[in-house]
Amino acid sequence: MRSSRPPTMNDVAAAAGVGLKTVSRYVNGATNINQELSERIGAAIEALGYRHNLAAASIRPGRSSKVIGLIISDLANPYYSVLARSVERVCTEHGYLLMSASSEEDADRHRLLVDRLVAQRVDGLVVVPPRQATTAWATSTIVHVPMVLVDRPTGPLESVDVHTVLADNAGGATRATAAMLAAGARRVAFLGDSLELYTMRERLAGYHRALTEADLGGATGTGPIEPIVSDGAHSVEDAAAVVAGFLASGEVDAVFAANNRAAIGAMEAFATAGRRLPLVGFDDFEAAPLVTPAVSVVAQDVALMGRVAAETLLALIADEAGPPMTHTLDVRLELRGSER
Structure with missing residues (x-):
C-alpha cells in the first residue's frame, strides 16, 4: 500500500537504486543519463505515482x-x-x-x-x-x-x-419522453451526443425505459414502440441537420433533445422549415422560455x-x-x- 504522503525524489532514488542527483537531473529533463538508469527511474516514478512539484520551493511544509x-x-x-x-x-x-x-x-x-x-x-x-x-x-x-x-x-x-x-439523468429522460408520449406522440426520437459520454448513456437508458413503460401500460394501443436514436449531434449544427432530416422524412413525430445544444439545433431546424415537432430538451437555457411555444426542459440545478x-x-x-x-x-x- 502506498504511503499517505506524496512520494518524494528520495523515494524514487531509493526505489530505482540511484542517487538523488540523478533523479533530480531526470525529472528536470536531462538527456545525458545512462539509458538503463533512465528506465529504472521512469519505472520507479510510475510505480510510486511521483509528480515533480513545481511549487514545492515556494510553499513551506505543512502549509x-x-x-x-x-x-x-x-x-x-x-x-x-x-x-x-x-x-x-x-x-x-x-x-x-x-x-x-x-x-x-x-x-x-x-x-x-x-x-x-x-x-x-x-x-x-x-x-x-x-x-x-x-x-x-x-x-x-x-x-x-x-x-x-x-x-x-x-x-x-x-x-x-x-x-x-x-444528476438523475435517466430519471429526467424518462419523464421527458413520457410527457410527449402522454401528449399523443408515438415516434419519439432521441437526439443526443456520443454514447461515449456517461450522461448520454444514462439519458438514452431513461428514454428506452419510457418507451417500454408506455408499451407495457398499453398507452399507445398499437403494439411495441420502436426507438429512433441519433447519437451524432456533437454541435448545434449537427443537431439542426438531423432534425431537418426528421422533418423531411416524416418518420418522427416528437424529439427528445438530450442536451441543450441538441435542443437549440432542433429549434433552428424548425425555424428554417417553418414547422415544428413536439420537443423536450435536457438542460435549460436562456432562450428556452422566450420562444413560442416556450421549450419544455428537464432542468438540472x-x-x-x-x-x-x-x-x-x-x-x-x-x-x-x-x-x-x-x-x-x-x-x-x-x-x-x-x-x-
Missing part, C-alpha cells in the same frame, strides 16, 4: 496553497460556465483561489492538466472527466490529492472509489451541483468527509408547451 483546481469539458458550453461559477463562489467564501481549465473532451489534454495542477500543489481537484478517460490518472491522483468528480463518472472511472456528484462538489472537496481537504459516495441530485421537468 496549504489555498488553491483548488477545476477541470471541465468545454468552456464554451453555458452549462459548465454555471458550474464553474458555483464552484468558485464556494471557494471564495472559504478563502480559496480557483484555477479552471478545459480538457476539450481530450483524454491526453486532461491528463496533462491534472499533472500540471497537482504539480502546482493545488489543495484539491473538482473534475469533469473526459469521455474517453482511463483510470490511470484518477487512481494515481486520489492517493495524494483530494478529488471530487462532477457531472459524470464516465467509462472506466465508474469503478473508481471517489466522491462523485451527478447546475449551481447546486457545483456547490455540493466544492463543499464535498473542502470537507475532504479538512479530513471531515465520510467514505466516498455518489451524490445523485434530483432534476425537474418544466412543461412549457413545446411537448405538445
Whole structure:
C-alpha cells in the first residue's frame, strides 16, 4: 500500500537504486543519463505515482496553497460556465483561489492538466472527466490529492472509489419522453451526443425505459414502440441537420433533445422549415422560455451541483468527509408547451 504522503525524489532514488542527483537531473529533463538508469527511474516514478512539484520551493511544509483546481469539458458550453461559477463562489467564501481549465473532451489534454495542477500543489481537484478517460490518472491522483468528480463518472472511472456528484439523468429522460408520449406522440426520437459520454448513456437508458413503460401500460394501443436514436449531434449544427432530416422524412413525430445544444439545433431546424415537432430538451437555457411555444426542459440545478462538489472537496481537504459516495441530485421537468 502506498504511503499517505506524496512520494518524494528520495523515494524514487531509493526505489530505482540511484542517487538523488540523478533523479533530480531526470525529472528536470536531462538527456545525458545512462539509458538503463533512465528506465529504472521512469519505472520507479510510475510505480510510486511521483509528480515533480513545481511549487514545492515556494510553499513551506505543512502549509496549504489555498488553491483548488477545476477541470471541465468545454468552456464554451453555458452549462459548465454555471458550474464553474458555483464552484468558485464556494471557494471564495472559504478563502480559496480557483484555477479552471478545459480538457476539450481530450483524454491526453486532461491528463496533462491534472499533472500540471497537482504539480502546482493545488489543495484539491473538482473534475469533469473526459469521455474517453482511463483510470490511470484518477487512481494515481486520489492517493495524494483530494478529488471530487462532477457531472459524470464516465467509462472506466465508474469503478473508481471517489466522491462523485451527478444528476438523475435517466430519471429526467424518462419523464421527458413520457410527457410527449402522454401528449399523443408515438415516434419519439432521441437526439443526443456520443454514447461515449456517461450522461448520454444514462439519458438514452431513461428514454428506452419510457418507451417500454408506455408499451407495457398499453398507452399507445398499437403494439411495441420502436426507438429512433441519433447519437451524432456533437454541435448545434449537427443537431439542426438531423432534425431537418426528421422533418423531411416524416418518420418522427416528437424529439427528445438530450442536451441543450441538441435542443437549440432542433429549434433552428424548425425555424428554417417553418414547422415544428413536439420537443423536450435536457438542460435549460436562456432562450428556452422566450420562444413560442416556450421549450419544455428537464432542468438540472447546475449551481447546486457545483456547490455540493466544492463543499464535498473542502470537507475532504479538512479530513471531515465520510467514505466516498455518489451524490445523485434530483432534476425537474418544466412543461412549457413545446411537448405538445
